[in-house]
Amino acid sequence: MARDDKRELLLQATLELVAKQGFHGAPCAAIAEQAGVATGTIYRYFENKDVLIVALYAELESRITTRLMEGYVADRPICDRFMHLAMGVLDYFITHPLEFKYIEQFHNSPYGTDFRRDKLLGNTESSDSSCKCDIYKRLFTEGVELQVIKDLPMPVLFDLAFGPVVSVARNHILGFIQLDDLLIQQIARACWDSLKRHE
Amino acid sequence: MARDDKRELLLQATLELVAKQGFHGAPCAAIAEQAGVATGTIYRYFENKDVLIVALYAELESRITTRLMEGYVADRPICDRFMHLAMGVLDYFITHPLEFKYIEQFHNSPYGTDFRRDKLLGNTESSDSSCKCDIYKRLFTEGVELQVIKDLPMPVLFDLAFGPVVSVARNHILGFIQLDDLLIQQIARACWDSLKRHE
DNA sequence: CAAAAATGAATGATCGTTCATTCATTACGC
DNA sequence: GCGTAATGAATGAACGATCATTCATTTTTG
Numbered sequence: 001m002a003r004d005d006k007r008e009l010l011l012q013a014t015l016e017l018v019a020k021q022g023f024h025g026a027p028c029a030a031i032a033e034q035a036g037v038a039t040g041t042i043y044r045y046f047e048n049k050d051v052l053i054v055a056l057y058a059e060l061e062s063r064i065t066t067r068l069m070e071g072y073v074a075d076r077p078i079c080d081r082f083m084h085l086a087m088g089v090l091d092y093f094i095t096h097p098l099e100f101k102y103i104e105q106f107h108n109s110p111y112g113t114d115f116r117r118d119k120l121l122g123n124t125e126s127s128d129s130s131c132k133c134d135i136y137k138r139l140f141t142e143g144v145e146l147q148v149i150k151d152l153p154m155p156v157l158f159d160l161a162f163g164p165v166v167s168v169a170r171n172h173i174l175g176f177i178q179l180d181d182l183l184i185q186q187i188a189r190a191c192w193d194s195l196k197r198h199e
Numbered sequence: 200m201a202r203d204d205k206r207e208l209l210l211q212a213t214l215e216l217v218a219k220q221g222f223h224g225a226p227c228a229a230i231a232e233q234a235g236v237a238t239g240t241i242y243r244y245f246e247n248k249d250v251l252i253v254a255l256y257a258e259l260e261s262r263i264t265t266r267l268m269e270g271y272v273a274d275r276p277i278c279d280r281f282m283h284l285a286m287g288v289l290d291y292f293i294t295h296p297l298e299f300k301y302i303e304q305f306h307n308s309p310y311g312t313d314f315r316r317d318k319l320l321g322n323t324e325s326s327d328s329s330c331k332c333d334i335y336k337r338l339f340t341e342g343v344e345l346q347v348i349k350d351l352p353m354p355v356l357f358d359l360a361f362g363p364v365v366s367v368a369r370n371h372i373l374g375f376i377q378l379d380d381l382l383i384q385q386i387a388r389a390c391w392d393s394l395k396r397h398e
Numbered sequence: 399c400a401a402a403a404a405t406g407a408a409t410g411a412t413c414g415t416t417c418a419t420t421c422a423t424t425a426c427g428c
Numbered sequence: 429g430c431g432t433a434a435t436g437a438a439t440g441a442a443c444g445a446t447c448a449t450t451c452a453t454t455t456t457t458g
Contacts, residue, residue, distance in 0.1 A: 006404095028449080029447085029448090037404075039449090040404070043448095048449075108303065108307035150385070150389065152382075152386075156376060159367045160386070164359045164363065167361065183355070190351070194359075194392045205437095226413060227413080239439060239440065240438055240439075
């Protein structure tokens with residue numbers, strides 16, 4: 001078996017176990033078993049468990065960003081671009097429930113807190129302009145300047161746009177609601193309503 | 200020392216440790232030390248640690264509901280009542296950061312998942328009409344009937360209203376933004392914009 | 399066959415929980 | 429009122445279970 005294959009198997013096993021049972025249900029022994037390797041093998045591909053956890057998170061972020069950039073046309077109207085991004089994120093989450101659950105678990109754990117802190121402080125690699133946050137940030141900045149988006153602090157605009165999207169995705173995946181294309185569009189539109197400046 | 204005092208000390212110690220360091224940072228030994236009692240004493244007031252965790256959550260929910268009902272006038276316009284509730288929740292969260300953090304930790308843990316599942320299934324005590332959810336549910340139902348709120352599934356309306364509120368509260372408490380009365384009002388208004396039916 | 403990869407039993411640390419013991423308080427006998 | 433017995437709250441050392449990590453050994457590869 002090629003070297004990268006086993007690394008991939010370990011990442012996939014971690015994704016499934018953490019998404020389905022949380023970090024408590026994903027000890028190293030279980031991850032190894034799910035991947036079909038021995039416990040010790042984990043340490044040939046990752047320095048320790050924390051490195052594995054963070055590496056998987058980075059991989060998932062990268063996948064979403066790649067998907068979001070597909071079909072994104074930078075010179076469309078602000079509203080159209082926002083709808084594309086909001087519906088894209090929502091669609092990605094509900095078609096990849098395991099990835100969504102993992103990301104949620106990660107954010108609400110010591111891993112996520114440390115990760116955020118690191119991003120705020122020594123943000124040396126923020127020159128990566130393909131970051132999902134940057135796409136939104138530029139869109140919102142432009143919208144505020146053109147006076148089509150409310151003049152609120154950038155993090156607040158993020159919360160207005162993402163807060164409902166994440167909540168709705170969670171409720172869909174847990175089976176409390178059933179999202180379809182029409183509903184997704186209505187939700188993205190409602191988020192836009194909260195961002196849009198009053199005429 | 201009166202019996203209830205030690206129970207209260209244990210609840211307070213659990214609140215502080217879990218809020219500040221997560222469940223990982225709140226072993227029974229640490230909770231007891233913070234409360235100024237011995238480890239074993241916990242088991243005189245609570246059957247086990249899970250019971251303690253859930254009891255604290257129920258206590259916090261009760262406190263918020265009590266606060267929210269203060270000054271709530273049922274025959275005001277839909278918009279006014281929504282603004283009162285949204286601003287009230289946001290204000291409570293940012294003035295009680297430990298309680299907010301604990302509730303977030305609880306929701307994103309096996310405890311929270313089980314709690315939700317129990318509420319969905321054997322919901323025998325749902326006759327408690329003072330439940331926070333019920334206040335909102337009745338407000339939204341009335342709003343949809345009067346055609347001032349969008350005709351979307353009830354859980355989606357919850358997500359549109361609560362998603363941004365929770366996100367914003369978290370970012371304020373983590374120090375990423377600084378909320379004041381004006382900003383709180385603007386955010387509640389933005390949430391209302393996402394709920395409001397288009398003319 | 400030599401080097402690299404994989405193995406999984408062993409290790410040490412940490413956790414929730416238990417329980418024999420201590421000790422302050424209360425109730426009782428005289 | 430005083431000495432003694434009974435009570436049960438409080439204690440914290442000890443236990444068993446679980447975890448991440450290590451490493452001597454075996455297996456695979458080239």
